[in-house]
Amino acid sequence: MKKLSVRLKNVLVITIMTLALQTACEAKKKYPKGIKHVVVIGLDGMSSTGFHAATTPCMDSLIGHGAVNYAVRSVLPTVSTPNWNAMLCGAGPEITGANSNSWKANDLDFPSVAISKDRSFPNIFRILRMQKPDAELGAIYHWGGFSAMLEKSILNVSVHCSKQLETAQKSAEYIIEKKPTFLFIQLDGIDGAGHNSGHMSPDYIKYIGETDTHVRIIVDAIHKAGIAGSTMIMVVSDHGGIFGGHGGNSYDELVTPIIFSGKGIKQNYRIRQQIYRYDVAADVAFALGVTAPQLWTGRPTQAAYIGFDEPDNLWEEMEVLPSPRFAAKDNNHKAAFGGEFTGKATVTIIAPEGTKGVIRYTTDGTTPTATSTVYSTPFTVDTTTVVNAKLFNEKGESVKVSATYKITE
Ligand SMILES: [Zn+2]
Incomplete structure (x- = not known):
């Protein structure tokens, strides 16, 4: 009897020690493991409705090897600069000041909550440059207006291309040559098709399919560069559209998909947690293991990553x-x-x-x-x-x- 209680005591001690060790490990598990590169592929004006209607084998394969959510909410107004800037800055226009397409990065007429030494709201490039001084950072974009959101002095590469295919090809060359730590790519063609032919028109849906072939050029380059095993890819959009444009508050303007794929990401997983436009910067920081500044409102989409769960407080009453x-x-x-x-x-x-x-x-x-x-x-x-x-x-x-x-x- 005495022997048994000693054994029981030992078992208890070992159990408590194991639990304590597990808790310590879990407390340490702050960031996903092994992601060395993040490539964000931004598709301007791709609504969730449009994406569902289009034929997109490459993006479907990214979802198969990744995680997806179809209800990412834009910031207002549903136009490009406020939304791309929110993705870069981890915060919406009420915080960054970027409330229209005519806004410029160091435009202090609308005071942002905080500024860097270069008088810009501290975005993901700034945070990466501060915490990873040697990181290779690039932005390659198709829409000229994207330039206004960039602090070029802290980027290794900042390139504007006038055509979408050229933007994808330039991005591919850059990935193969420099294996960037973080690359943000913006492709504008889907939005153009929405403006020219109308959202959900056959041309718009067809162009989403064509854009998928441009996404493939970028994904293939990640493989050719030999970094597929350590790269996390995100496919994002800034807003959707309705009729011949966007800027309003309809569901199709407000809601777009997001795809996470590759290193550190769950496979074939439908993300349940709510995602906002400004969460993108928080995700890039989280994936690359850098600390997001407290002034950002964005939160990483932790549920997308291996080893992380959906939040306990998901809203599940009605959608x-x-x-x-x-x-x-x-x-x-x-x-x-x-x-x-x-x-x-x-x-x-x-x-x-x-x-x-x-x-x-x-x-x-x-x-x-x-x-x-x-x-x-x-x-x-x-x-x-x-x-x-x-x-x-x-x-x-x-x-x-x-x-x-x-x-x-
Ligand atoms: Zn746009």
């Missing part, structure tokens, strides 16, 4: 779903939904790609509820009618979308 849309009149995707018709109009409502649910609609001007008419097939209206539609499923509902069908004799 805001993507909105359905109405078929474009005469294939004109730049015009608002609905339009003017002679005699009668056919109303076709399209479910948002990538999300299952039931579309309900009204024709009396009210907002659809969970008991409104279910949309199943196109229907005809022969007097001027406002059609409102919403998507519902067991997880939540979308906001209302509206189309006016003006009928003339």
Whole structure:
């Protein structure tokens, strides 16, 4: 009996010691292991709806070898500079001052919360330069406006290319030659297709597919450079769009996908934690093991990384779903939904790609509820009618979308 209790005591001591050791190890496990390079591939104007509709084998393969989330929220307004800058700065326009496309990096008319010695809000390049002085840091971009967000004196390479393919090729050459610690690439073509032909137009969706081949050039270069085993790739976007532009507050303007892939990242994983535009800088810092400054509001997407879990306090009560849309009149995707018709109009409502649910609609001007008419097939209206539609499923509902069908004799 006495012998047994001694043995029990030993077991207890060993168990307590093991637990203490585990806790110490876990406390130390602050950053992901083995990520030496981060390449961010920024695709301007790619909504989640557009991405779901397009054929993108390279990005699909990155997701297969990585983690994805389709509900990354933009900062306002949903235009390029505020959103790219938020990704670089770990903070939104109310903090950095970058609230429009005409803003410049050391524009102190709108006082940012803090500045570096060069009078810019401290972005990820600045933080990396301070904490990893020898790091190879580059920015290669297709949209000229991207230049205004960069402190060129702390970058090894800052290149503007006038064409998207050239931007991808230049990035590939740079990756092979310099094996950068951090490279931010911006490709502008998808946004251009959205402005020219309308978001969700066949041209827009096709160009997302074409952009996928440019993403492949960059991914192939990472392999050719021999750094695929230590590189984390992120595919990000700044905003989506609707009709012929963006800047407003519709779901398709506000929400884009994000992909994490490669070293340190879980495979084929759907990230549940909420991600904001300004989290990107925090992720780059986290992946490369540098300390993000306290003034940033961005948080790393820890759930994407091997050895890290989803937060305990995830919000799981209800979700805001993507909105359905109405078929474009005469294939004109730049015009608002609905339009003017002679005699009668056919109303076709399209479910948002990538999300299952039931579309309900009204024709009396009210907002659809969970008991409104279910949309199943196109229907005809022969007097001027406002059609409102919403998507519902067991997880939540979308906001209302509206189309006016003006009928003339
Ligand atoms: Zn943009």
